[in-house]
Amino acid sequence: MQGRLICTIFLLLSLHSGAIQAKANVSIDIAVGLENFDFQPLFEEFSAQTGIKINILAFNNNQLKSELLQYADAMQLPDALIIPSDYMGLSELRFSAIPSSWLADKLTLRVKNTSKVGGVIKGIPLMYGNHLVLYYNRSLVPEPITDLQHYIQQGHFKAPELGWNFYEMYWFITFVNALQEEVILSDLPHLDTRAMRLALSNYQLLLNSGIIDADCAYQCLMNRFKSAQLRYFVNGIWAYQQLKDTLKDNLAIASLPRWGGHQLISFASSHVLAFPANAVESEKKPHLKLLVEFMQSQRVQDRLWDELKALPTNSDSLDKLTKRKDIALIQLIASLNHTYPQPNEPIMAYIWEAILKGLTRYLGGVYSVEDTTEYMQFIVTKSQKNETKAQHR
Structure with a gap:
């Protein structure tokens, strides 16, 4: 009897040891952008807790989308991605539908909406914001611009004072959002509008004012602002830490200014954990769920600002940040009140392209403002039709 009991205990220990060894051999390949967030410490902690190894595929942010599309063509997509939520509209990546039970309870409705494409949950929101704010150098100016x-x-500007990434449409859309709330209505592009025409005219006024240098793009603007050559700088919250490291207490933050009484409004979005190539339906589903639970846990969400300078999606974690005596942080959070959720629909890629083509033609004098918005609408409608035809071949 005693020998049989010993054998049973030995068998159970062997099975337990085998299970641990099996999990230790499990790995998750995950692709992330390099510049903004260092997830390595969090992933190492997850691996220590679960025995599941995380293999990071790191890309430069401006190459991530094109690299993922190449991986999709080669049918070599990783198990998971951490991406801006609008990437979920890339149908080529075949993102898994995610069970609603995987979403944490402490997500606000606004954040939950950033997880969906066509009403279907395609990503787990981890970090919120990704919106534009007005930075200013307190050593050069005491107050922000309130009405641009x-x-x-x-x-009368002898030199540029405001850093504005002029030919990046994420900046231009703030002028459009100030005048119309939606660029997509009932799944259709909404570009040939009076609001778009007025936004184009206002944007030309900004260009001709002398307050900006349209030929100075993102990195050029970063360098000028950090070296105190610019008083003001419109950039995303992702740039906060880099600017803070340089300007220290001279860095101040405000919401975007108004234009003629209309509030300039940035898009806001989440960074989401998403699963391409229908990975949720693979044998790794239970391991991916463990990663989801870890990244949404209160403990991890509470640490996102201090470790990554990213705003959490957990409402309790965000509330804790608002109670800190950190004026810059409080302003970053408050600026979310002046944002619209960025659409994740696939058509948005065509909208960005159509707006840029139209804007350059308008500023170049090729089209009148009326012809420009008509052209924008034509371009995006044609692209949408061609995409639909390609999907049905």
Whole structure:
């Protein structure tokens, strides 16, 4: 009897040891962008807790989308991605539908909406924001610009004062959002509008004012602002830490200014954990679920700002941050009130392209403002039809 009991215990220990060894051999390949967030410490902690190894595929942010599309063509997509939520609209990546039970309870409705494409949950929101704010150098100016149009009308600028990434449409859309709330209505592009025409005219006024240098793009603007050559700088919250490291207490933050009484409004979005190539239906499903639970846990969400300078999606974690005596952080969170959720629909890629093509033609004098918005609408509608035809071949 005693010998049989010993054999049973030995068998159970062997099975347990085998299970641990099996999990230790499990790995998750995950692709992330390099520049903004260092997930390595979190992933190492997850691996220590679960025995599941995380293999990071790191890309430069501006190459991530094109690299993922190449991986999709070669049928070599990783198990998981951490991406801006609008990437979920890339149908080529075949993102898994995710059970609603995988979403944490402490997500606000606004954040939950960033997890969906066509009403289907395609990603787990981990970090929120990704929106534009107005940075200013307190050693050069005591207060932010509150109305940009009024400020321009009052000044004669010998040199640029405002850093504005002029030919990046994420900046231009703030002028459109100030005048119309939606660029997609009932799944259709909504570009040939009076609001779009007025936004184009206002954007030309900004260009001609002398307050910006349209030929100075993102990195050029970063360098100028950090070296105190610019008083103001419109950039995303992702740039906060880099700017803070340089300017220290001279860095101040405000919401975007108004233009002629209309609030300039940035898009906001989440960074999500998503699973391409229908990975949720693979044999790794239980291991991916463990990663989801870890990244959404209160403990991890509470640490996101201090470790990554990213705003959490957990409402309790965000509330804790608002109670800190950190004026810059409080302003970053408050600026979310002046944002619209960025659409994740696939058509948005065509909208960005159509707006850029139209804007350059308008500024170049090729089209009138009326012809420009008509052209934008034509381009995106044609692209959408061609995409639909390609999907049905």
